Each structure stands twice: as C-alpha cells, then as structure tokens.
Amino acid sequence: MLKVGLEIHGYLNTNxxxxxxxxxxxxxxxxxxxxxxxxxxxxxPGSKPLLxxxxxxxxxxxxxxxxxxxxxxxxxxxxxxxxxxxxxxGFQSTISGPHSVPSGTGGKFMGIxxxxxxxxxDPAAWNPITGEVDYNRSGAPLVEIVTEPDFxxxxxxxxxxxxxxxxxxYVSAIDKKSGLKADVNVSITGGERVExxxxxxxxxxxxxxxxxxxxxxxxxxxxxxxRTYDEEKKMTVLMRTKDSAMDYRFISEPDxxxxxxxxxxxxxxxxxxxxxxxxxxxxxxxxYKIEKRYAEILTKRLSLVELFEELVKKxxxxxxxxxxxxxxxxVANYNKMDVDEIxxxxxxxxxxxxxxxxxxxxxxKAKDILRGWAKGSxxxxxxxxxxxxxxxxxxxxxxxxxxxxxxxxVKDYKAGQKNSLNFLIGEIMKKSGKxxxxxxxxxxxxxxxx
Amino acid sequence: xxxxxxxxSEKDKEEIKKEAKRIMDSFGKKLSKIxxxxxxxxxxxxxxxxxxxxGKDGSPDFKKRILxxxxxKNKDFIIAEKKxxx
Amino acid sequence: MVEKMTTLEKLKxxxxxxxxxxxxxxxxxxxxxxxxxxxEAKRIDEKIKDGKAGRLAGYxxxxxxxxxxxxxxxxxxxxxLEDYKSTYDATVIKKIKEEDGLIIGMVNSDEFACGSxxxxxxxxxxxxxxxxxxxxxxxxxxxxxxxxxxxxxxxLGSDTGGxxxxxxxxxxxxxxxxxxxxxxxxxxxxxxxxxxxxxPIAKNVHDATLLLDVIRxxxxxxxxxxxxxxxxxxxxxxxxxxxxxILDFKIQDERIQKLxxxxxxxxxxxxxxxxxxxxxxxxxxAIETYYPIVYTEFFSATRKFDGRKYGKKIEDSxxxxxxxxxxxxxxxxxxxxxxxxxxxxxRVRKLIEEExxxxxxxxxxxxxxxxxxxxxxxxxxxxxxxxxxxxxxxxPSNLAGNCSMSVPVGKVDGIPVGMQIMADKFQEQKxxxxxxxxxxxxxxx
Numbered sequence: 001m002l003k004v005g006l007e008i009h010g011y012l013n014t015n016x017x018x019x020x021x022x023x024x025x026x027x028x029x030x031x032x033x034x035x036x037x038x039x040x041x042x043x044x045p046g047s048k049p050l051l052x053x054x055x056x057x058x059x060x061x062x063x064x065x066x067x068x069x070x071x072x073x074x075x076x077x078x079x080x081x082x083x084x085x086x087x088x089x090g091f092q093s094t095i096s097g098p099h100s101v102p103s104g105t106g107g108k109f110m111g112i113x114x115x116x117x118x119x120x121x122d123p124a125a126w127n128p129i130t131g132e133v134d135y136n137r138s139g140a141p142l143v144e145i146v147t148e149p150d151f152x153x154x155x156x157x158x159x160x161x162x163x164x165x166x167x168x169x170y171v172s173a174i175d176k177k178s179g180l181k182a183d184v185n186v187s188i189t190g191g192e193r194v195e196x197x198x199x200x201x202x203x204x205x206x207x208x209x210x211x212x213x214x215x216x217x218x219x220x221x222x223x224x225x226x227r228t229y230d231e232e233k234k235m236t237v238l239m240r241t242k243d244s245a246m247d248y249r250f251i252s253e254p255d256x257x258x259x260x261x262x263x264x265x266x267x268x269x270x271x272x273x274x275x276x277x278x279x280x281x282x283x284x285x286x287x288y289k290i291e292k293r294y295a296e297i298l299t300k301r302l303s304l305v306e307l308f309e310e311l312v313k314k315x316x317x318x319x320x321x322x323x324x325x326x327x328x329x330x331v332a333n334y335n336k337m338d339v340d341e342i343x344x345x346x347x348x349x350x351x352x353x354x355x356x357x358x359x360x361x362x363x364x365k366a367k368d369i370l371r372g373w374a375k376g377s378x379x380x381x382x383x384x385x386x387x388x389x390x391x392x393x394x395x396x397x398x399x400x401x402x403x404x405x406x407x408x409x410v411k412d413y414k415a416g417q418k419n420s421l422n423f424l425i426g427e428i429m430k431k432s433g434k435x436x437x438x439x440x441x442x443x444x445x446x447x448x449x450x
Numbered sequence: 451x452x453x454x455x456x457x458x459s460e461k462d463k464e465e466i467k468k469e470a471k472r473i474m475d476s477f478g479k480k481l482s483k484i485x486x487x488x489x490x491x492x493x494x495x496x497x498x499x500x501x502x503x504x505g506k507d508g509s510p511d512f513k514k515r516i517l518x519x520x521x522x523k524n525k526d527f528i529i530a531e532k533k534x535x536x
Numbered sequence: 537m538v539e540k541m542t543t544l545e546k547l548k549x550x551x552x553x554x555x556x557x558x559x560x561x562x563x564x565x566x567x568x569x570x571x572x573x574x575x576e577a578k579r580i581d582e583k584i585k586d587g588k589a590g591r592l593a594g595y596x597x598x599x600x601x602x603x604x605x606x607x608x609x610x611x612x613x614x615x616x617l618e619d620y621k622s623t624y625d626a627t628v629i630k631k632i633k634e635e636d637g638l639i640i641g642m643v644n645s646d647e648f649a650c651g652s653x654x655x656x657x658x659x660x661x662x663x664x665x666x667x668x669x670x671x672x673x674x675x676x677x678x679x680x681x682x683x684x685x686x687x688x689x690x691x692l693g694s695d696t697g698g699x700x701x702x703x704x705x706x707x708x709x710x711x712x713x714x715x716x717x718x719x720x721x722x723x724x725x726x727x728x729x730x731x732x733x734x735x736p737i738a739k740n741v742h743d744a745t746l747l748l749d750v751i752r753x754x755x756x757x758x759x760x761x762x763x764x765x766x767x768x769x770x771x772x773x774x775x776x777x778x779x780x781x782i783l784d785f786k787i788q789d790e791r792i793q794k795l796x797x798x799x800x801x802x803x804x805x806x807x808x809x810x811x812x813x814x815x816x817x818x819x820x821x822a823i824e825t826y827y828p829i830v831y832t833e834f835f836s837a838t839r840k841f842d843g844r845k846y847g848k849k850i851e852d853s854x855x856x857x858x859x860x861x862x863x864x865x866x867x868x869x870x871x872x873x874x875x876x877x878x879x880x881x882x883r884v885r886k887l888i889e890e891e892x893x894x895x896x897x898x899x900x901x902x903x904x905x906x907x908x909x910x911x912x913x914x915x916x917x918x919x920x921x922x923x924x925x926x927x928x929x930x931x932p933s934n935l936a937g938n939c940s941m942s943v944p945v946g947k948v949d950g951i952p953v954g955m956q957i958m959a960d961k962f963q964e965q966k967x968x969x970x971x972x973x974x975x976x977x978x979x980x981x
Contacts, residue, residue, distance in 0.1 A: 015505040023505030033526045034516075035508045039624045039723075040757075042516055043840045045617065046604050046626060046725040051500040051759045076492060081839055081869075085530035090839025098874075132527035133844075249869035251836060251878065254729035256759050257495035453655045453923060454915060455647060455855035463863075466856055470864030473920060474831065477824035478877040481884050484821065488890065490882035493760060500756070515606075515623040519846040530844045 002213050004157055005149035005185040009142045010168060011122070011178040012059045017041055018121045018141040019049035019093065025136055026175045033134040041139030043088025048255050052077075052119070056141035059173045060119040061261060061269050063143050064104025066167065066276065067114045071266055075119075075259035076100040081249045086126035088138055094120035095259065096144070097250040103261065110163055110278070113148040120144055143174065149185060149193075154209035157184075158202045162340050163278075166303035170277045176340075186212045191220035196227050196236055202338040204229060212236050277305040284308065288317040297325040303340045304328070310346035315353040323353055327370055335374040343376040355384045362389055364434040390435045395428065395444040398436065402427045403448065413449065421445065543584070543594050543638060544577040546689075550596055550640065554687050561663045561685055563678045565601055566608055567641035580636050590635030592750060595743070597632060598682040598691040601642040602649055603734065604723040605629050612725055613645045613657040615853040620846045626723020627758065628692065628734050628751040635750050640688055643678025649694055649727040650834070650857045651675045652702055652926040653912070658855060661914050666708055666952055670911045673703030673926075675727075679737045680707040690747045691737045696727045697826050698906075698930025700735045701942040705906035705954025708944040710744045710971070711737045713930075715961045716937035718764040719748075720755035726837035728830040731934040741943065741972040745769055748964070764962050771965070772972035775807055779899040780970075781814030787908035787929070791948045796905045796955050799945045803974060814902060816891050821884060822931040823924050828868060828881040835865020860920075885935045892936040896960035901970050904929050906942040906954035929956060939964050943971045 017024055020040035025031060039047040064071055075095040083090060095118045096102050102118035124138035145164075151157045161182070169176035181200050186209055187193040196212060199205050208229040215236065224242035229235075240246075284305070285295040298304055304324050311320040332339040352369060355361045361369075365387040369380055402424060403410055409427075413420040424445055429436045451466055458466070522529040541549070551570060558564050567573075583589040599605055602612045604622040611617045625633070632639065646656040654662045654677030662677040664670040665685035672681045676693025680703035683691055693700040695713035704711025712735045719734050726732060736747035749767040782800055787793055804811045843849035851862060868877045895902065908928050912918060933940040938961045942954035955974060959967035 014502060016502040021503065021506045023507060034513050034528075036505075037508050037512065037516070038506070039512075043845065044516070044604075044623050045610060045612075045620065045840065045846070046602070046721075046723045047624075048722050048758050048760075050756055051497060053502050054499040055502050057499050079836055081836065083839070083842055085844060088840065088845065090842060091836065098871075126530060128533050130527075131522070131529040131532040132524070133530050134527060247871045249836075249866075249871060251832060251869060251875065252492070254493070254760075254833060257493045257498045260498045451856045451860075452917070453651060453653060453857050454661070455656055455658045458854075458856065458859060462856070463851075463859065466859050467863045467867075469920065470831070470860045471867055473860075474828060474864050474868055474877055477828055478880060480821060480824045481828075481877075481880050484818070484884060484887070487880075487883040488886045490879055491886050495760070495762075512623060515621065516845070519620055519623065521843060521846075521848075528845055 001189045002152055003149040003187045004151035004154070004209060006145075006147045006151070006157065006161070007183040007185070008145045008161070008164070009181040010145070010165070010174040012056050012141040012143055013172050013175045014053055014055040014059070014141055016053050017139040018053050018056050018119070020139055021050065022139065024140045026178055031136075033136060035136065037135045037138070041088070042135050043090070049093060051256070052259065053141055056119060057259065057261070058265075058269055060103055060117065060143050061266060062171065062273060063145070063168060063173050064107065064117050065266070065270055065273065066171070067104060067107040067109045067117060067145065069104030069107035069114055069117060071261060072101045072103055072105065073261050073263070074101075075103055075261065077253035077256040077259065078250050079253050082246055084123070084126075085131070085133055086123040086138075088124060088135065092120060092123065093253055093256070094118065096120065097248065099250055099252060110160055112150045112160055115146040115148050117143055117145045149187065154206045154213075157209060158206050158338065161202060161205070162303065162338065165340065166305070167277050170306060171274055184209060186216065188213065188216045188220060191216050192222060192224045194221055194225045194227055194236075196229055197239065199229055202340065203336070204231060207234070208236060280309070281305050288312070288321065290317075290321055294321050294325045297329065307344060307346055307349065311350055311353060314350050316357055319353055319357050327367060331371055331374055334371070337374065342374060344373065345377045348373075348377040348380055352380045352384070355380070355388075359437065360384060360388050362429070362434055362437045364429060368434060387433070387435055389437050389440070390432055392440060392444060395432065395436045395440055396448070398431050399428050399441070399444050399448055402431060410449065542577075543580045543596075544574065546594070547573055547577045547596055547638065547640070550686075550688055553685070557685060558687070560668060561665055561681060562660050563643050563662050563681045563685060563687060564598075565611065565613065565642045565644050565659060565678070568607070568639070573638070573640060576638055580638060583636060590637070591746065592632060592635040592637030595637050595690055596640050596688040597637045597747075598640055598643045598679060598688045599629070600645050600676050600679050600691070600693050602645065602694060602725040602727075603629065603692055604725070605639060605642070608642050610725060611642070612648045613659055614647045614858070615658045615848070616841055616850045617847040618658075624723065626734075627720040627755045629723065631750050631753070637690075637750070643682050643691065645678050646675035646699075646857075647855050648725070648834075648838075648858050649675040649696060649699055650861055652698065652923060653677075654703070655914060656855050656857045663914065664707060664911065667950070669913050670951065671706065671914050673706035673907075673911060675699040676711070676737065677703050680704050680709055680711060683707070683709045683737055683739055689738065690743055692734055692747075692751075693737050694724060694727070694732055694734050695934065696731045696830065697927045697934050700737060701906050701930050701940065701954065701956060702926060704737055704942040705944070706911045706952060708952030708954075709737055709739060710741055710941065710943055710975070711735065712744050712748055712941040713933060713939060714748060714752060714964065715764065715939040716934070717760050717762045718939075718962065718964075719752050720758040720761045722755055722757035726833070728833040729837065730829060730833060741968060741975050742769060742772055744941070745772060745968050765965065767965060767968065771969055773976070774969070775973075776969060777807065778809050778901055778966065778970055780804060780809050780811045781895065781899040781902045782811060783902055783904035783929075784813045784815045785819065785904065785929070787905060788925070789909045789948070792905045792908070792910070792953055795946050795948060795953055796903065799955060799974065800903055807973060814895055814899065816888070816895060816932065818884065818888050818891060819932045822888065822935060823928055825881045825884040825888065825935060826927070826931045827924065828877045829885065831861045831864035832868050832875075832878045833865070834861045835869060838862055888932060889936045892932070892938060893960070896938070900959065900963070900966050902958045904956050904958075906930060906956040910948060910951050933958055937961055939967050941967055941971050943974050945974065
C-alpha cells in the first residue's frame, strides 16, 4: 500500500521580499541576475531583517483559512541553521520548528489533511554545475504547506496539487507562474519513509512517485532516507539517511519581534476571500446545465474555471464547454503535459471560439490551431483569416476533384455504404486544408452525388 | 590557551573545544541551582509587520561591491562550490 | 563645545599625532587617504562658514571595525574579514555623515568584539595610552584608546557585556552604553544580538552625549529598534537632586570601591543627593547568565562566514577566544540538548531584568565601579574565568537592557578608574546629567 505526503513551497504574490524592500520577480522569465538585491537578502555582515511584509503574512493567513487550518495568534520567528551555497545567512528565518507554532495547523483541503502551513523565506538560486549563485529570489516570501500522508496514488497527488495551486492562484495568494517546489514523502506498508526533495513540476512528481514506489516494492527501505530525483537517469538518488540527518539547531530569532495575528485581521481576511474555484464551478455547472461527463472533468480541473468564466463572457456556453473540458485536455494529453502547464490567454481562446461559433472556420481547423498552442497561445487572427471556411463554390470544385479521384468510394456509397460518404467528406475537408466545414461539405457532396 | 591571537593548530582547536564545553557546563550548573525562574519572555513590539510599497530596484553599485568581495566570481555571479551527489 | 580650530587644522593636528605615536600604540587599522580627509575637512569648514553645517561639523571620529563604513574594511580585527570591503553604510554612519562628522578611520578592537582586554585582535593588541604595558580594555580597545591618545574627538564602539565601558574605564575616558534597542544595529556585525549596542566614546560627557543624540533613533532597518527621547545638552552640568543607589557588591580590588565610595560621598554632599546602598539579587550570576547566551547567539551570527560570499570560513581563520565562543555555541545548540543551557540563561536574564526594574522604582541611578580590578599587563597569563570576571559589573546592564556609562573619577596606582552610572531604560537624560556632575569631580585630563 502506497502512502504519499507532500511538503509544498509556493511563491507568494507580493511586490517586496519578506524581510527587505527588494522587488520580487514573478514568472519564470529571468531578468539580469543579481539585480534585485540588497545587504539583507544577500546576508551581508551586519545586516538585519526588516519587519516581515504585511502582504506576505496576510496571504499565508488567507491560505491557512482556505485550507481549513486553525490560525495561531502569535508566531515566534526561528533561525533554522544549515550550510548550503544558496543560504546567504547560514540560516533560514521561518515560523516552524520545535519551539514555534506555525501560523496554520490542523486543516483539510479536498479530502487531504493539512498538517500545517507557515511563512518562510526563499533561499537564493544555486546552479550546482557552474556553482553560480543568483540572489534575485533570495528572501522572497514562501508559503510552506505540509500534508499528512493521505495520498494513495500518484494520480491523486497530481490532481490534488493542480487543484490546490489553481485555488491559491485564483485568489492571488500565490504566483502560479513562478511554479512550485515540492518535497514528496513516499512510503509503503512495512517500509520506512523516503523523502524526495525539490521536485518542480507535476510531471516529475508523478514520475518520481511511480519510480520510487517500484523501487521500494523491490526493496522496502529499512531506514528513513532523503533522495533526489534524477530526471535524465529516471531514478531517485540517495542524498543522506536519517542517521546523518541535519541538526538545524533552532533558536528563536533575536532580531524580530513576535508576529501578532489579531482576530480583527483574521476576520478582515476571511471577509475578503473571493468565492473559491470549487464553489464557483459547482455554480457554473448548475447555471449552464453542464452535462455530468463534462462537469466531472471541470470540477477536477479548477484551473479551467477561470478560463471558462472568461470564455463565456463572449462565447456561447455550449461551444465553450466541450472545447475547454475535452479539446484542451486532449492537447495536453497528446503533448504529455499537464493542462495547467499550457499557457492559454483567454483573449486568444475567445477569438478562436468565436470564429468557430460564427462558422468562420471549421472545427477541424480550430483544433489544428489549438494543437499549435501547446507551448502557449498566440493571437489567432492571422491563422483564422488564412484558415477560414471557403465558399460553396470552392467546395464544389474540390468535391468534384475528390469524386474523380475516388471512384471506388463513390461507387460504394451509391451501393448503400454510408461510411464511404464520410470518407469522401473527409477527403474533401483534407484537400481544402480543413477550410471546408463538415456541414457545408456534406451538403455540397450530396448535391453532386444525389 | 589564553586570549592572545595566534594561528590555531588542530590540537589547539581540540583543546579549545574542551575548554568551551567545560565553561558552559560549569555555568549551566551554577544557573540550574536558582529556583523559581520566570518564563524567558519574547520580544514584543507595537508593530510586527510592515506595509509594502512597489518594491525597490537594486543598485548597480551594490552588485559591483558584493562581486568585489567574493572569493570566486564571474561578471554576474558569486561562484560557490560545484557539486553532484555521486 | 566646538573647538576654535577649523576642522582642517584639527585634522592636521590629529594626523601628525597619529603618525608620531600610533606605531607604538597600534590603535588605527585603517586611516583614510590624507588627500581625501583634507578635501572633506575643507568642505565641512565651508559649510560651517555658510552656517549650513550639521551638529557634528568640526568633530573627527574613529570607528570600531565591526561597523560597516563604505570605503573601509569592516575587518572586525580579524583575518576572517581582512579583505571584506563594506558594501553599505551602517545606519549610525549615515547619520554621522548627514551631520557632517568627519570619519578618520577604523580603529583596532578585540577580534569580532570577543574580549575584554584588546588582546584577541588578529592585528596585535592596542596599548593603553596611559601606560603602554597595560591592556586598554576591550572589546572597543581602539575606540577608547584613540580618545585617550588624543588621536580624534569621538569614537564609536559597541557594547555587549561592557565593551565600551570597560576600555573607557581603563583608558580614563567617557563611554556610554545606550538603552538596548535605542541605537540601530543595522550595519553592526553581530556578537550577541540580544545585547549589542553601538555607543559613543569621547573625552567628556558633553561630546559623548552629542554623538549619542545623533546616532540614536528607531530605524526601519533594525526591527527591534525603538524611538527614544531627544537629549538635552543644555541641562548637563546643572545642579539637580537625584536618588542614588550605591551597588552593594564585593569586588576584587577594594581600592577601586573605596575611590568610588569617596567620590559619591563628596558629590552627594555638594548637591544634596540622597544616597543609599542597594543590593541587586542574582547579579552574582551575571557572568554565568551572559556567556551561554553570547556563545549561542555568536555561533548563529557567524554561520554566514562560510567563505562563499566574502572573507574566509571563520573556523579556519579565527583566534582562540572567537573559536571558543563558536564551538561553545555549537555545543549548546545541539538539538539533543534542546537548548537547555541557552533557555535557562534566558530565564535568569529575565530575573535580573526584573530585579533592576524593581530597584529603579526606588531610585534614579545606581552607581558602582565600572571594573572590579585594575587592568593587567598585555600578554600576562590569565585564566578564562579571570578574564570573564572583568565584566562582572558591566554585564548586568546588558542583561537588563538599561543604559549605563563610565566616567573617569580618578586613579589607583596611576591607572585610570571609571565610575559606572546606570539608569533605567530610556532614562539616558538622568544618567548623563549625573555623569556630567560627576565629571566635574574627576581629575581633569
């Protein structure tokens, strides 16, 4: 029996870093290295932390509330010491550890129990191959969410994570574009727990869990281990065992006052939390009378809620629903990506679907364009113009060509084989570069063949 | 071992480690004789959080200075150790 | 009292003296290039002429090397940071520059402020200008010595367990440890975060007060810092009544206590002060309370000296006392001990803090000697406990977080002796007024 628990780090959506006023860079696109830095976030001798960023604190409380946690009214900052190239002060400032109660404890989210969630700072970015250290991210505020080991399959993990990230990014608590970092704890019955550190995509998380499960079944671990996932070799690699576990030497932080979280603040934040995607989705299903099979897909994929909401502003729901819940997912599956990893601009998608709705382009053509958006959507106007449905005259012309080239199929149709008609229609649409619509093609063909 | 500065051999370091432990043990022993101690207290201030602004841009001067101090570096980065887990 | 000389004339006088005498005293680690200093002095004199000068215009200031000043190495008198050029100005330095103080250079100190004698410096000990065979005290050895040697007007030191007051006493100058958190620590390289304070050292109470008034103040860059009242220099020297407590605490050298007692009797007679003996419970455990906290916090503070970003790995390049503290702190913080010694010490510290709070309800000022014995000869064999015992009278003020100062009141065996004047938290004005009146009774230098 497989048991999986997660320790997730999400990047909080703030302007400034946690303990200094440097800008936080969002998104994976990197600007020049080592620009958003100051004495505090580079751990210069004599530097001290500023008071923690209010926005960061508020967002962690918001997240804790969404996760159903108990909020602790006081937070004792701690120093968690260890030596690593990405840790400028030689310790990380955090509200966790044996002497401190984290801001959120004892919650539950979509069936998985939450052990705790707390606020801490990001280390710098260290490239182990070149040794280069970039302090742009050093000191950025993070939320750490720790689950109980309630997951039973890797699919469950990835789908839950997707929903978690979508929910948290929906309320702008975390910056989804900056990605996530997860430590995954995997164990099987009769074996000790193994921690796989620092996995930063859903695909890798699923791979790592599956590989680790297989490895553990062959040889159940007898001591707790910390491992890392080697993507190239497709295996997990041992970093250290519990025996040589890190001693973090926690002490209370003498440079920061106790963090006070008043009931007034908590109430204020509770009131300001917008309706969560899950609730929204249930409402949308009712409102648009979405069929069960589509509804199930949509409610499991909360990232699609935002997209769907945007689309139905201009596009008819009957069109939007299958395109969002089936076609888009199909593109993701084909490219072995998670649908959350496809960067779709709602404006682009709206334009595309409006073109389908108005009959300007064929569905096949639209699917083509959508497939090209695996690496991110682009403005579709040009492709729509170039791919727009052709006139009946054109279809007629192509139809006559196809009839000439496919005498057997014509004969079969005339002999009563309905499939041959569809074959011919297919050929016509292909020949037209998918610019002939199905309905129009069928009409034209029937018109010719009788 | 004394207090005057000197370069320390491994043997010196061992001796110092022992001295430190001895001192800390002896101090701890004296303190543990005191009865009825208050709680250690925590740092309380009126504000424990700060309002954020739009975020400050870094200064190129500062980047230059920290690179100057780095034992290993290139044009844009401080260079720490290189490592795998083999 | 701004001197009648121009800044430039004064600067030149100091530079002459430094050139002549510092090779025998080993006070300065770094002096700014002469041309730069001269240019700046000229600029300041222009400002004075135009009536646009700041409050420190005309004053030449030395700085302890654990304070960041751009343009200098904040070496902490160590090989670990000997190549570290300050990447930013400490807040106190910004304030001094804004008020047109002229920073002449970085003075020697104990390594990483770990010491009470000046002997732990990686660059050799400072010699006491009053008697070069003797230690000047520490850890702000150079800061006190540069004033005593006549090398500058004022200096910045730092005080964690007496590191400003101790050398001020041995060198016969005035040194102030401000109320904890009243002066920003941004830019001060940590020894013990719960105790460290930057403070002024000067020839007289007035100058020390002026510098203190400039550097104090709440700072966003130090989250623990607090605002404090503006200091009133005009009140210094005015006859006032105070309730004085003389600390009832037996010290090693009775002659020192005798001198303090005599002075207090003299002054209180003149000004009608109410004097009585006061006992503070638990201060006989001050040293045992202080060092576990310092060792622990110093260990934590020095984790950043890993040799990756600047300087060298501290364990590889430091001297014996620094290593003692680092390794002691490493031992205390081992998770299996659950920080027992550290938390025990923090609790006793709270106890002592409460004792002082109680005492200050009954009196304005507590007076004692600054140090319990006369300074030893440089290099003399001394045990760890003996060295730590120099701090017995100064540490309590750091533990309690209140303010205290040392004022020279006389000599024993030709060696300067300081009187420690202590007041409750944020009662600097009272402390300084008493200090100024006591100063009037000291031997004029």
